[in-house]
Amino acid sequence: MEVKEQVKDLRLAQGEETRTALLAAARELFGANGYPATSLDEIAARAGVTKGAFYHHFRGKTDVFQAVYEQVQREISDQVVTVFMDPDHWYSLTQGCQLMIDAQLDPAVRRIALHDARSVLGWDTVRGIEMRYGAVGIRGALRKAMRGGVIEPQPLRPLALLLAGAIAEACFYVADAEDPAAARQEVGDLIVRLLEGLRTHPAD
Template identity: 40%
Template sequence: MAAARSGSESGTGTRQRQRERSDATVEDLLTAARALFAADGYAATSLDAVCERAGVTKGALYHHFAGKRQLFAAVYAREQLRLSDVISAAYLTAAEDPWRALYEGCRAYLEASLDPEVQRITFYDAPGALGWEAMRDLADNCREMTRRGVERAIRKGAVAPGPAEPLTSLLYGGLSDAALAVVRAEDPRTALAETLAQLRRIFDALAVRD
């Protein structure tokens, strides 16, 4: 029995080490791919370059990803999670006021659009590499955060009662288009300031006054 347990424990340990090595390989690939996609763009980045930067073989890459599009999709999904963290941190700075907190989250998202690496991955390359439908699915976490913020503001009486979904769609869709407009503007910083001023007016107009 002791020998059987020892063999079982050894097998479990081996599988655990294999998972750890596999996870480390994926992490190396995503880190390398993100750096190259952000610097050179999707079209100019080769899988050979990703493998060289990550220090892995082409076979190791294909073990985890079917090709460049799937690798880019994983990088894009991770980028959306990173943006979600930025939005959440901004939201929490004003969490006691749910409508102001939602504004702060929206502001943080728009400000993040000034990052050249975010621009390259999210706004320039993702539409062509993935398509809008796939982008929407992979960015669902950001939209869900917006919906939860809207629901909380309605529940707390910070905005007028009503269904959350239409307001969520208006805010999320408008922000996505506004961020793209900021990125493409001749003077992005001025465009951002103007956009935030208008966003503040919209939030103020919708807020319930005591």
């Protein structure tokens, strides 16, 4: 029994390694070339596995793209949560929102999250993933700021959804702008102004 369990554990570990390699390969190719220009053959070859091994872990190209997109959003969320945990409620809220924009403007992330995701996965799927990873962190930061007396009490869930939506659209605006640096400055200032409108004691 012990040998069988060891063999089972080894197979599980190998399977997880294969999936991780496929995700890394797909992310690299999607980020560099975009979804339409990336083939399953390229993903499998980059990962060093067969197409059969690919289909053991993913149903197809759309499936692996969704897994990559979720991985990207989860990583952004992890970065932002660190800022949201800062004891300075106003700093954590404003800087966390700014980081949510900046994190999606990396060229590879931008191609995956802003250029391809909606057309490949559809609006409902993208919105669900964005809300799961983005709005949850924002909701926590808003709750903390309300409890700390930094912003006026508001209905929490709709406020978090509205703010997450504004940040998502800000990312698209910057990504599509002819002058991304100027556009980034514009949306950054506007996000702070929006939050200032909620603040209990706005800065002079």
